[in-house]
Amino acid sequence: MPQMSMIEAIRDAMDVKMGQDDDVVVYGEDVGYFGGVFRCTHGLQKKYGKHRVFDSPINESGIVGTAIGMGAYGLRPCIEIQFADYIYPAYDQIVSEAARLRYRSNKDFIAPLTIRTPCGGGIFGGQTHSQSPESLFTHVAGIKTVIPSNPYDAKGLLIAAIEDNDPVIFFEPKRLYNGPFDGHHDRPASNWSKHPLGDVPEGHYTVPIGKASVFSEGSDVTILTYGTMVYVAEAAKKETGIDAEIIDLRSLMPLDVDTIVESVSKTGRCMVLHEATQTSGFGAELAAQVQERCFYNLESPVVRVCGWDTPYPHAQEWDYFPGPGRVGKELKAMMEAE
Amino acid sequence: MPQMSMIEAIRDAMDVKMGQDDDVVVYGEDVGYFGGVFRCTHGLQKKYGKHRVFDSPINESGIVGTAIGMGAYGLRPCIEIQFADYIYPAYDQIVSEAARLRYRSNKDFIAPLTIRTPCGGGIFGGQTHSQSPESLFTHVAGIKTVIPSNPYDAKGLLIAAIEDNDPVIFFEPKRLYNGPFDGHHDRPASNWSKHPLGDVPEGHYTVPIGKASVFSEGSDVTILTYGTMVYVAEAAKKETGIDAEIIDLRSLMPLDVDTIVESVSKTGRCMVLHEATQTSGFGAELAAQVQERCFYNLESPVVRVCGWDTPYPHAQEWDYFPGPGRVGKELKAMMEAE
Amino acid sequence: MSEYKPLKFHVPEPTGRPGDEPDFSGVIIPEAGSVRRPSIDTHAADMKELASTMVRVLNKDGEAVGPWAEGLDDDILVQGLKNMIRVRAYDERMMTLQRQGKTSFYMKCTGEEAIAVGFRAAMQKGDMNFPTYRQQGLLLSTDYPVVDMICQILSNSRDPLKGRQLPIMYSSKEHGFFSISGNLGTQFIQAVGWAMASAIKGDTKIAAGWIGDGSTAETDFHAALVNASVYKPPVVLNIVNNQWAISSFRGIAGGDHATFAERALGYDFPALRVDGNDFLAVYAASKWAVERARRGFGPTLIEWVTYRVAPHSTSDDPSQYRPKEESSAWPLGDPILRLKNHLIKRDLWSEERQTQTEAQYNDEIRAATKEAESYGVMGSGASPKDMFDDVYEEMPPHLREQRQKLGV
Amino acid sequence: MSEYKPLKFHVPEPTGRPGDEPDFSGVIIPEAGSVRRPSIDTHAADMKELASTMVRVLNKDGEAVGPWAEGLDDDILVQGLKNMIRVRAYDERMMTLQRQGKTSFYMKCTGEEAIAVGFRAAMQKGDMNFPTYRQQGLLLSTDYPVVDMICQILSNSRDPLKGRQLPIMYSSKEHGFFSISGNLGTQFIQAVGWAMASAIKGDTKIAAGWIGDGSTAETDFHAALVNASVYKPPVVLNIVNNQWAISSFRGIAGGDHATFAERALGYDFPALRVDGNDFLAVYAASKWAVERARRGFGPTLIEWVTYRVAPHSTSDDPSQYRPKEESSAWPLGDPILRLKNHLIKRDLWSEERQTQTEAQYNDEIRAATKEAESYGVMGSGASPKDMFDDVYEEMPPHLREQRQKLGV
């Protein structure tokens, strides 16, 4: 099986779908000739032509707005917003238009678009290259929100997203593009080429939207997480020796409630872990649901470990980032609580 | 004491501040000569002149963007977004600019703006005149979010917002503009002129941002709510006879955690009630915090009663709206749980 | 410092407010027939002045004159008059419904009928409009069932949108009418995207975007112009300048001294400014722009100069902010009257046919209304079950759970 | 259907890609001195052609010619040359810091120095710039401490922004330099708002907005033009057209066949298009627009025509998307060289002074860098405690709690 980085897997997903379906088009800022600032679309313009892979003006509302029009025509646009931090100018088109179109037109028109966008921190990118705005989308009825944590899922989820007849926001944790990252920024970077989840099948396959994966089984505590934090959770598990069950949610909306409930019912404790700022982050929804659904199984409160409620700072990045140290400390505290 | 509707109280707050402080300016779509589609700024242009109260182009990003520039100059703009549903085009200016300016410039520049915007349903306004997007702002570090439920608080909070040196989103539950509304849409409307909270002192006073009010004391269960739903909670309390303590949060960010914890510690049960769609609504944050802080006092899970996770429908408004029937049913179910 | 005088803040004001006499002396109206008609492949740079003047065909005597008068099909003109009469009959009846409390909301297009009706006549089956709430004429000049339109307004059991949308927010893919949004301007860039798709697929269909004068200030107006400029897709971008945006006049959108058509001048595609109350000018300009697009010569921006005779909506009272007589003083007249006079002059029409046609459409709409009312009024036919459908293609578990909770 | 040929999708392409010869034959460069200089109160409609040509002062022989050459102060020209040399020295040194791993990120303005330096020279104390990341020249031609600038880049213990911002995102109210944002275009409308405030207060200060050619596509560009059009505030809106936006050329912003200055044509305020590598033209045009604004005649849009000689940032490699020799083939030359030659020709400068000045600024920046490094490099001086401050004026309880949790 070919070994791919997350960038290659994402590119391969688009390649597979463009090869199968003439209606798939790919565009965004710098994605055409150059192939994207993270190179995710590299080579696609050469292969599929300028009319299917092209640069767009620097107007995010226009990128999404044109995609909605194309979707209404019958195309299946897979568009890139260069950084998730730059998705806000497109927020109205996403929330008021893409999300509502099927409903308000009684399915006369649909918006089968995929919006790919790199998210998350850990690359010393400062306030506007590090954000994790997923909860701003999970609140919006009509949108699906997914976030893979490895090349295999990235390819399968992206193919599923492109094939989906509803708008999907596809977050790409940029810190994972080249290798899994456990939060120990001071240790040598590892690489997907040496990781089993870097094994990516050729051709078409999907990872279903709406299904979580149990990343690592355990019995002491459930950690609900996604994206980069999956590996941070793993590192904390290893370092504390606490037998955590790590659930990689993969899809935030729809959410795989069954997998969550099953795990928390078993462990009796739950931590929610994400990079985004804590208040009204997606962790709030997870904590609310876990206590609603597993209240009588819980031995201690659901704990949230998240980015602090500040803008994402540049130089204080590793104080901001919820690394394995903080996670481990909270895990230990949880195990002592009762 | 003068009796005021919420519209009058809001207008009076602006009037008081404009009279005291030449740096306060008021603008937005239709707010100048006409005085706003809900008439909140009626008469202010005549009194303070076109250079301090004026119409703006229909460009919400421009309304907020110019206000940020004015704030940097030293003014204190109090601007109107005609409906909260139309705030999304301004989302980038709010999130990336107003919210971050103090932090990123190390307080070299600040954004002391107040963004007034009518929110909420119950007026048969359909998808785009009914939304409650508050949690899309509570997630953003650097913004304050408030929402009054009566004329007294509206005036005091708006004066506090205008005087605040940080950006404040001031949500106005439009269903309450003319009178308290208990969710029984089929009963005659009541009016602020007959309500004690319609007593509004003349001149300057403030209601502090960050402090909740105990709207109605009780011992069985705590209901955390705000805006229109305060009166729905009250109606459900009356109709079920369940002795609920109703807390009107008033300020969502900063949140008055102490008042919440005190009440839930006493009652041992908690309902969170809002109009916004449930998933990732502000209720998620409330539920998460209550179980974090009061876990060992809780006799049953925190229950959320919210708008359904659909776009706000037009004709099904009263099926969508979490009215006293639904609230009462959930209250009863909660009291039976243990 | 003292060298400079204090700056003054400039806020544009309309020529009149309640109590004032209407004053349209600033509206410059070129002679009918005086504006040239370039070939459809003319480069934008070679027709810039057309953004600053006004294409007009009907002169004071009701004659069709000048280059834009050529090649207009009589049948289309007659049909156009009929459609406009139909639109007006529809608007009047719907207002009555609102006054009767059978719908909560309505928006008329009185005085602006020529624009949507004339433009639609220049389109072909398969083309797509991205309308605002004031282009009912686009639907009403197709065979879209008027009963369905009224059912939408009544949010009843036969409402094609299942009660989910505010009255008048129609949608019909089959009839080339994109789902109307409550958020201003968003559709303008979507039209450009649809046209890009048509070009990407090597199709021959064109798109039309619609926007009001006030809404040109919205960000997505610019998105549309930029993308139209870059990719040159087959799209016609229509600005309906009816002088008012609720209570604010065109000057608050920056349209007092510059024309809205001139906005295209910096984007390398042509613009036309057209008398929107002159059906012949509307149809001729529409044909020109639609043909230009379909032949691969790219986008056109058109400013239709007209006047919002009606209140903004049933929630609005214009006597609060503009001179009472302004609408009757509007110098471009009434589009129905002007076309009627022209056709009568040419013996293609008569006062009797006018009266008959008005009666015929009044009857049609009255009957359709009656039928529609039989399915319910004021949301009475809408089902709470429909509330949970079509949020997604397949209902996700959390919505199934919520639907169960509501017990529907 | 068959009557029409399939549509084609148009995607603009630059004149060259890697491997190609640079081709600037499409760039039309009018003679220096050939463009008229209207009085500052000229109405927009009476100077439209200035958006389509190019104001140039320095001719091929390095002489200052034409109406825009009049009344330029020699001292300002000499100081301008010095400031440009200083900016270039700064850029080079910061690049070295990045290569040495002392900062993660830097952005140069090589080839564009005349614009910010020349514009700043036309401003007064109290005026405010709303810059992008490529206007370091604005700060570097004031007395803002260069050590502080470098400390910001190093995110060290003396960083005036406490390590919170990406390198180069300076802020200095006192020096008329608004906090740089990472989000493109947002500052353009903020500049308009600041200018509105100045007019509202009857002040005499003006604002200047800055934006790149690629970023003119952003929605806030339009917001700025619309609000400038409506309220006519004292603002100069500067577009730095350096031909590239990361890997995409000006055509992807719709600037291939129309000029960016022409965007103002539909908004009823004037535009100038200026040779941005001609310091004299830059200064003259800036003075004109700044004076126009300050005298109450409203906004001006200026397109500065230049070339991004540098990579987009230290993360970028332009050889991946444009011809290698393109920057040296740029027909408007190097701004420093052109001003130097002019001043030497006029005996206001000499090769020796040039060499001396270069050395002097190299030394200054080297020393400043050394000093700055003593406060730490690569974020080493930033404190986690500072992370929680200034989110709000007063720290709310939840942030106090979080800070305690982190134990700082």
Ligand SMILES: Cc1ncc(C[n+]2csc(CCOP(=O)(O)OP(=O)(O)O)c2C)c(N)n1
């Ligand atoms: C984004 C957004 N902002 C504000 C509104 C409220 N609004 C509805 S119609 C309208 C005026 C539009 O005027 P114009 O574009 O001239 O169209 P007209 O009504 O004259 O046809 C306004 C401000 C809205 N619907 N959407």
Ligand SMILES: Cc1ncc(C[n+]2csc(CCOP(=O)(O)OP(=O)(O)O)c2C)c(N)n1
């Ligand atoms: C809203 C937003 N979208 C995208 C980006 C990513 N980005 C940073 S610089 C840039 C190119 C800007 O080009 P231009 O405006 O021409 O300025 P230049 O770099 O040439 O000075 C892009 C796309 C961003 N910073 N903000």
Ligand SMILES: [Mg+2]
């Ligand atoms: Mg209008």
Ligand SMILES: [Mg+2]
């Ligand atoms: Mg550029």
